[in-house]
Amino acid sequence: MKTDTIISIEAEPYPFEFSPPTCALLIIDMQRDFLEPGGFGEMLGNDVSQLRRTIEPNRNLLAAWRANGLAVIHTREGHRPDLTDLPPAKKVRGRSKTCIGDSGPMGRILVRGEAGHDIIPELYPLPTEPVIDKPGKGAFFATDLHAILQNRGIKQLVVTGVTTEVCVNTTVREANDRGYDCLVPSDCVGSYFPEFQEMGLKMIKAQGGIFGWVAPSQALLSALA
Ligand code: TIU
Secondary structure, three states: OOOOOOEEEOOEOOOEEEOHHHEEEEEEOOEHHHHOOOOHHHHOOOOOHHHHOOHHHHHHHHHHHHHOOOOEEEEEEOEOOOOOOOOHHHHHOOOOOOOOOOEEEOEEOOEOOOHHHOEOHHHOOOOOOOEEEEOOOOOOOOOOHHHHHHHOOOOEEEEEEEOHHHHHHHHHHHHHHOOOEEEEEHHHEEOOOHHHHHHHHHHHHHHHHOOOEEEOHHHHHHHHO
């Protein structure tokens, strides 16, 4: 695709204009422990179906990005096996009997290299797609994401994944402060809590798009077809 092609799609609060070669698809934390029945998320009492409905729309968007040869980046939330990058405050937060680093249903919880920490098979990264291992909720904190985006000349991001109000929102805010335009496809992000899904999206597009834009993924798919 030519670098000077500008595509405009219907979005809120106003149309999102982007140049595909400088717009990366950033898929946040579509990890087995958050999405799969029997994982850490479900063990904490969450309804994983609220997140699983995002798998198919993400698959379609990922296929479109790949078909057009555009940049795709994946993230995973997790920690080193020795937990030296796990803040003590994060370790004890929630007062759960089972916490990060402990043995869970799919290996040690949110530890790199464990089955539950990995990305779900439906959206598995290609070897050419960078995977950012992040210790926090935001994808920029303590990672090389910003450097990777700058090296590739990326200026805009389509941010998808889970959860809408936690890692997606934090990442969009971090990206916005670093000068990236962010579009969030509403059906490609999910929350365990329907009210947070709604408000998480409203917070992004409010006040003239204070953090970014929101649109259904079909708008992107139609534009890229
Ligand atoms: N990826 C992400 O959002 N991590 C979380 O901890 N989310 C929760 O909703 N807890």
